[in-house]
Amino acid sequence: MSRTPETPGAPPRPRARRVFLSSGLLGAMFLMATSAIGPGFITQTTNFTATLGATFAFAILASILVDIAVQLNIWRVIGVADARAQDLANRVLPGAGYVLAALIVFGGLVFNVGNIAGTALGLDALAGVDVKIGGAVSAVIAIALFLIKRAGAAMDRILIVLGLLMIGMTLYAAAVSDPPIGEALRQSVLPDRLDGDVFLATVTIIGGTVGGYITYAGAHRLVDAGLGGPDSVKQVTRTSVTGILVTGLMRILLFLAVLGVVTGGAAILDAPNPPAEAFTQAAGEVGLRLFGVIMWAAAISSVIGASYTSVSFVATFHPWLTKYRSWLVAAFIAVSAAIYLMRGEAPTTLLILAGAINGLILPVGLGIMLWVAARRTRDLMHGYRYPRWLLAVGVAAWLLTVYIAANSLTGIADLWQ
Numbered sequence: 001m002s003r004t005p006e007t008p009g010a011p012p013r014p015r016a017r018r019v020f021l022s023s024g025l026l027g028a029m030f031l032m033a034t035s036a037i038g039p040g041f042i043t044q045t046t047n048f049t050a051t052l053g054a055t056f057a058f059a060i061l062a063s064i065l066v067d068i069a070v071q072l073n074i075w076r077v078i079g080v081a082d083a084r085a086q087d088l089a090n091r092v093l094p095g096a097g098y099v100l101a102a103l104i105v106f107g108g109l110v111f112n113v114g115n116i117a118g119t120a121l122g123l124d125a126l127a128g129v130d131v132k133i134g135g136a137v138s139a140v141i142a143i144a145l146f147l148i149k150r151a152g153a154a155m156d157r158i159l160i161v162l163g164l165l166m167i168g169m170t171l172y173a174a175a176v177s178d179p180p181i182g183e184a185l186r187q188s189v190l191p192d193r194l195d196g197d198v199f200l201a202t203v204t205i206i207g208g209t210v211g212g213y214i215t216y217a218g219a220h221r222l223v224d225a226g227l228g229g230p231d232s233v234k235q236v237t238r239t240s241v242t243g244i245l246v247t248g249l250m251r252i253l254l255f256l257a258v259l260g261v262v263t264g265g266a267a268i269l270d271a272p273n274p275p276a277e278a279f280t281q282a283a284g285e286v287g288l289r290l291f292g293v294i295m296w297a298a299a300i301s302s303v304i305g306a307s308y309t310s311v312s313f314v315a316t317f318h319p320w321l322t323k324y325r326s327w328l329v330a331a332f333i334a335v336s337a338a339i340y341l342m343r344g345e346a347p348t349t350l351l352i353l354a355g356a357i358n359g360l361i362l363p364v365g366l367g368i369m370l371w372v373a374a375r376r377t378r379d380l381m382h383g384y385r386y387p388r389w390l391l392a393v394g395v396a397a398w399l400l401t402v403y404i405a406a407n408s409l410t411g412i413a414d415l416w417q
Contacts (some may be wrong), residue, residue: 019181024225025239027156030163032071032416033246034227035305036209037166037298038111044208045251046275048201050256050268056255057188063209063250066202066397070210070366071240073394076238077369078219079236080384082228083331085216086313087366090382093250100312100365107357108310112336115306117300117345126292127278132341138296139337142303143330151326162297163246169254169290177260177282184259192199197347203404211404212358215308216365230384239387240369257282307332362399370394 025133047057074085081088117134123134159233191198208214222228222236243297261268261281273275281292307329373386373394 008194024222024227025235026111026160027152028221028227029224029239029246030156030159031221031305032240032243033250033408034159034163034166034213034298034301035214035217035309036247037163037250038115038302039121040111041208041251041293042254042275042295042298045206045254046258046278048205048268049255049411050262050274050278052198053262054183054259055191055193055198055242056201056259057184058191058194059126059198059205060248060251060255061188062067062202063205064244066206066400067244068241069393069397071205071215071244071360072237072390073373073397074210074215074366074369075136075219075222075236075240076233076386077381077389078216079222079228079232080230080382081372081380082223082382083367083380084223084312084316085365087316088372088380089365090370092368092375096368098317100361100368101317103357104216104313104365105214105310107335107361108306109332111212111358112303112306112310112333113339114342115299115302116337116340118294118301119303120298120340121273122294122296123291124292125273126289126296132344133276133339137335138300138303139214139333142270142300142307142333145304146307146326146333146376149204150247152221155308156157156221159301159304164299166297166301167246167253168251170257171295173257173282173287173290174253174260174280176287177264178230178255179256179260180255180263184256186400203400203407205251206400207359207362207404209244211362213313213361214305215362216313217305218311220309224312232380233384248384301335307336358402359407363398363405366398366401368396370398 048059052059063343077088085099086097089100105280107413117131119138119253120129120135123129123138124131132234145154145158183296188298205218218239220231222239227235258268258275258278261278264281264303266277266281268274268277268281275295276288279287279294283290311325311329311332315321315328321328370391372380
């Protein structure tokens with residue numbers, strides 16, 4: 001699944017002509033999308049829909065536009081340079097790659113505990129499986145994926161299936177809940193309110209979609225699959241934007257499913273598990289089982305994405321790490337599962353801390369990638385001339401991520417008071 005990085009400064013390898021979206025590009029796209037669509041994604045979308053109603057449509061549209069700006073720049077730099085983010089960071093600022101890797105691995109590990117917990121909740125809702133057994137079984141399934149031959153190709157196919165499964169089932173839930181689609185469309189561009197709650201929802205879901213390890217997941221997969229280089233710009237651009245649109249589609253469908261329930265008068269926030277309650281209100285017992293499948297698919301795909309991407313940030317630091325990369329991913333999942341099984345739940349304090357750190361990672365990583373683009377360093381970008389308009393869009397998005405990071409610092413300060 002892994003490969004030895006190219007020698008810095010070497011000309012890009014000749015590459016075969018590719019179709020619009022090859023299996024490798026599809027795999028990278030769904031790796032990013034399904035990494036973003038995790039238990040936190042489902043919970044945040046449900047809670048914000050219940051509190052903001054149709055106005056949340058504006059936050060979703062705004063977040064998609066910002067996410068595209070971030071994703072376009074990070075994927076473009078990594079894809080054209082054909083190198084992972086930590087290696088590029090070390091080249092432009094020695095030591096920065098190690099710091100970035102440490103932040104990614106810590107945040108990925110803690111969130112992976114939450115992802116394991118999500119798989120347990122999904123199996124519990126689906127078939128009444130004990131939460132500890134469900135978490136352990138899910139972890140074993142994820143580990144087995146990385147230890148089989150041609151693990152990379154298998155991961156691509158599984159993530160595509162899981163992504164389509166989640167979208168299809170959420171589409172059904174949205175249809176049966178009968179949401180006010182016209183009102184949602186209107187408020188996506190002309191919201192009834194634009195206050196602090198709407199802005200908070202917007203920056204929160206931006207961080208949840210492109211924060212931490214998520215935005216690097218698909219880009220690193222492209223590099224591992226040998227799909228980078230200056231000749232791949234069009235394919236990288238299409239894949240990065242499509243990945244965000246897939247994530248946005250899932251959020252829109254989930255939003256509509258919950259909106260239909262909320263406008264019908266159901267008070268889902270009073271329930272112990274608001275997302276499960278929303279699906280139950282929409283489609284009865286079938287809805288609860290649907291929620292179980294969607295939650296498990298979202299959580300197991302996020303386990304795969306978090307583990308793969310976190311290890312990809314350290315695998316290039318030593319040949320031994322590259323050689324045993326699949327085993328490192330398996331160990332990463334095993335440690336996450338062990339923490340969950342020992343506690344019986346995701347460690348709330350650590351999850352909050354990891355979320356705050358993800359907010360810090362976003363401007364740090366994006367800033368370094370924009371620095372690489374602005375320098376137009378020939379040995380890093382293989383002589384590629386970075387578009388000024390894209391750089392300007394990236395800088396504007398970076399300023400917003402700085403604001404998100406400032407909020408994260410406040411969260412860390414509050415956590416330790």
